Amino acid sequence: MAQDWKSSVISEMDRGSAPFDALSRQIWKLAELSFEEHRSASLLADVLRKAGFSVQTHLGDMPTAFVATAGSGGPVVAFLGEYDALPGLQQEAVARKQPTGMLGAGHGCGHNLLGTAAAWAAIQTWSSLQKEGRPGTVKFFGCPAEENGCGKVHLLRAGAFAGVDVALTWHPDDRNEPGMRSTLANVGAAVRYRGVSAHAAKAPEKGRSSLDAIQLMSHAVELLREHVPSETRMHYYISHGGTAPNVVPDFAELKITVRHPESTVLQSVWKRVLKCAEAGALATETKLEIEILGALSNVIPNDTLAKLAEVNMQTVGGVRYDAEELRFAEALRELLPPEGKPGLDLAGKVFPIQDGVTPWSTDVGDVSWNVPTGEIRAAAFAPGVTPHTWQSTACSGMSIGEKGMRVAAKTMALTALDVFREPGLVQNAKRDLQRRLNGRAYVSMIPTDAKPRLPAPRP
DSSP states (O other), X not given: OOOHHHHHHHHHHHHTOHHHHHHHHHHHHHOOOTTOOHHHHHHHHHHHHHTTOEEEESGGGOTTOEEEEEEESSOEEEEEEEOOOBTTOOOOSSSSOOOSSSOOOBOTTOHHHHHHHHHHHHHHHHHHHHHHTOOEEEEEEEEOOTTTTXXXXXXXXXXXXXXXXXXXXXXXXXXXXXXXXXEXXXXXXXXXXXXXXXXXXXXXXXXXXXXXXXXXXXXXXXXXXXXXXXXXXEEEEEEEOOSOTTBOOSEEEEEEEEEESOHHHHHHHHHHHHHHHHHHHHHHTOEEEEEEEEEEOOOOOOHHHHHHHHHHHHHHOOOOOOHHHHHHHHHHHTTSOGGGOOOGXXXXXXXXXXXXXXXXXXXXXXXXXXXXXXXEEEEOSOTTOOSSSHHHHHHHTSHHHHHHHHHHHHHHHHHHHXXXXXXXXXXXXXXXXXXXXXXXOOOOSSOTTOOOOOOOOOO
């Protein structure tokens, strides 16, 4: 049975859920891409202002980044919110795919739910602290461009997280898990070669083919696969390979992403990939340019925060579908491959702490190397539905997603209040971080002078 104060918080959030459900749907309809989330960020900032938070905007040279702060003194607990959408995943909140064609953006990763729940948890935490007369500071970080821009890395470099004791966040999923999973570190780059054009039939000897350089590099990467740690992932595509078959291409570009569960191992693998790129230039007498497009560190799980979240998520409970939601979920389930059809009761379960690695990447990892960070997952997608799909976009815009959002918001608020009520937990969480780091220092593979990759102004 929940402690009395926890029962009170849960009941209060149940009564006050409607405005946050509406807010998540507003952001879902906007579906703004990375670094273009002007209206979404503004909506969240306005809600926090009305709840008594002061708001500082344009952090880290990013117009859609902000921090909202309430309270004073320690401990300082921060909530991380995201609100960017994905290209090509526009979808109505229905259990059938829209007709194919040129689609706009959609919230296929549920960031409309993510940012809203984090803001809601921050507001509830501050409200409860005021009622109890407890000291402490609550922060909400509006973090843009998680999908394509490494927004939290630039916030770190701007010193935004200085003085934060604990960071809490969540991510939509098809199940409820209190955290502990790490993620894959990654680095992405554009590899460009500049050669000499020539007539491919009349004077091929005068050409220096940038496409040849790309092909040599990609072949070298394929051979390298045998000689890197087995957990490594390397994927690429040729984004520009020439203009005509009878013209020796003087420019070619390949975009590549390399991943590994450990940032330090990734750094060593990346050095070998760079040698593959250099080999292509050397063999073809072309000039090589490499631009790092992004890099993310693996998540450092935090035992103290995960155990708190586990207790609180069990207290909150999982998601229960009504008849309409069951029909919706079942319709999506029928479209899944046979091996991807878990029972619909999955959403109602709360799984124990899960160790291991989730095979995706997030800039939450960079925060977790610097601040004790707790991340949970909540069932905002119907069981079997994965992120970055039209099905997850559909769930994110209707009540299935909102019910998962409520589980996340309540769990985060209770976990934050545990930290404020038991000051020793902060030191425990910081010790957990240092133990996990084991002397390793945080190093981002994004060049130190790199600026956020903001889109060009629209005419």
